[in-house]
Amino acid sequence: MSRADVIVTNAVVRTMDPERPSATAFAVADGRILVVGSDDDVRATARAGTRIIDLAGATVIPGLVDVHNHHLMAGEADLYQLAFAPTTTFDEVIEAVRGYSAGLAPDAWVIGEAFGSLLIEDFSKSSARERLDEAAGGRPVALTDDSHHNRFASTRALELAGITADTPDPDQGHIVRDPDTGEPTGLLLESATIALTEAVDAGLQRTPERYRAASRRALEILHSYGVTAFQDAAATIEIMGALRDLDEAGDLQAWVSSCMLSSGFLFANTPFGDELVARGEEFRTTHHRPDFVKVALDGVPPTYTGAFLTPYLETPEHGHEHCGVTTMEPAELEDWLLRTAARGLGAKIHCTGDASVRVALDAIEAVRAAGHREPKYHIAHGQFVHPDDRPRFASLDVAADISPYLWFPGVIPDAIANVRPAAEASRLQPNRDLLDLGVLVAGGSDWPVSVSPNPWEGIQGLVTRADPLGRAPGTLWIEQAVTLEEALEIFTINGARAMGLDDVTGSLRAGKSADFAVLNQDPFAVPADRIVDTHAVETWFAGRRVHTHV
Secondary structure, eight states, X not given: OOOOSEEEESOEEEOOOTTSOEESEEEEETTEEEEEEOHHHHHTTOOTTOEEEEOTTOEEEEOEEEEEEOHHHHHHHHXXXXXXXXXXXXXXXXXXXXXXXXXSOTTOOEEEEEEOGGGTTGGGSHHHHHHHHHHTTTOOEEEEETTSSEEEEOHHHHHHHTOOTTOOOOTTEEEEEOTTTOOEEEEEEEGGGHHHHHHHHHHHTOOHHHHHHHHHHHHHHHHHTTEEEEXXXXXXXXXXXXXXXXXXXXXXXXXXXXXXXXXOTTOOSSOOTHXXXXXXXXXXXXXXXXXXXXXXXXXXXXXXXSOOSSOOOOBTTTBSSOOOOOSSOHHXXXXXXXXXXXXXXXXXXXXXXXXXXXXXXXXXXXXXHTTOOSSOEEEEEOSOOOTTTHHHHHHXXXXXXXXXXXXXXXXXXXXXXXXXXXXXXXXXXOHHHHHHTTOXXXXXXXXXXSSOOOHHHHHHHHHHSBOTTSSSOSBSOGGGOOOHHHHHHHTTHHHHHHHTOTTTSSSOOTTSXXXXXXXXXXXXXXXXXXXXXXXXXXXXXXXEXXXXXX
């Protein structure tokens, strides 16, 4: 038997391996798990120089897995941008911009995120832009909402973006205008944000060094929460280039799966679709796998752009028959998935309405019927899934990529309740139903759409169906709660399986990468409403400690 470099003993080890769900010790050699078992079993692998760590009864779990985030975007926001809590009021946004702008050069950009969806109405007025102009001292300002589908621009930012009263709405986007003057209010929805993004990119002159710094910062934050594997859900050339460069320098201490953009919807100044897919292999490294494409099949409900089978609540602008539309026709989506499947690529498909979920499943069904059984498919978000479509996830081998951070009681559910019928809006995320049907359910943060990538917020939310941080009262469809064991699987082995990484991570088992977190408490030994207090005292990746809680 090989001899261990590191031995962890006297621990409560929750392996997420059904063949040995618990243990007290494990050994690590050359960055991989050598053996899992009792203290005596594992100590037999010691040699001269083996480091033996006695955890005095602490709990150890596999490194956590985040199946949906936008890590580089989050890292850049943390390093370089103004941040708002989702509950920030409109007046508080204005004052935050005022304070942030005071120390900037006269022509510097003010970039901020993420104002709450409930403020959309406040930002729909020209008076909002005028107040923002005054607070920012005339500087160009670009603020992003909590869905990251919509943005707000100051007068100077609109000028730099070339948006005027004469600018037509782009395809799949809307420039909100003053009803009296026709002038843009500053609020830009969906693809109308692209011109603003292009202006921001030109002003900031992002460099490869800046991208690497943002990616590295995101990794530090993820490690602080015990995350050692994740999927970037909208990868560009720049993002994948940063990941490749970090790995080649020995600095990518995580397993990463990337989803390459299928279209330019919401993104600017970067290749997408066939052009991007053709270059994907340039960025493959030991720890980075560009194995997916990303399809944004609809928008988001608060701006009436999620695609539903039944109409939205009636408004003067949308009437009583508006259901939203998908960004791709069904035949177009089917063709794209068939072509990328032929390359061995899976897909993550953003669906916020039940109509888009059905269109996605229909296209995947055609791909499976054509003989493509290996590519992995995710329906991302899927807050609303028609009961007839729930069994199809399992029969078509489609993972449900859920973001519990976004649906427990709070700002986003309240915004959805403003536009969808009440009975429907109170029935978000049928997670219990999906699990009972044998669906692979995997957890993602959608960070920075969520304020934090802390998996324990998502895990507690899955168990209690309540806001783990106590910001909003009540529960949301409590009948769909899952057990803590299931929730932990959702954020470990299930996520690894969904990304095709379960051969190397997601559980503590001989032969897999030694990715694990030492916890401050055993989450199974505390009340359900205190699970969120769990945190990583140490995070290890491939047998190396990459984070220590201070």
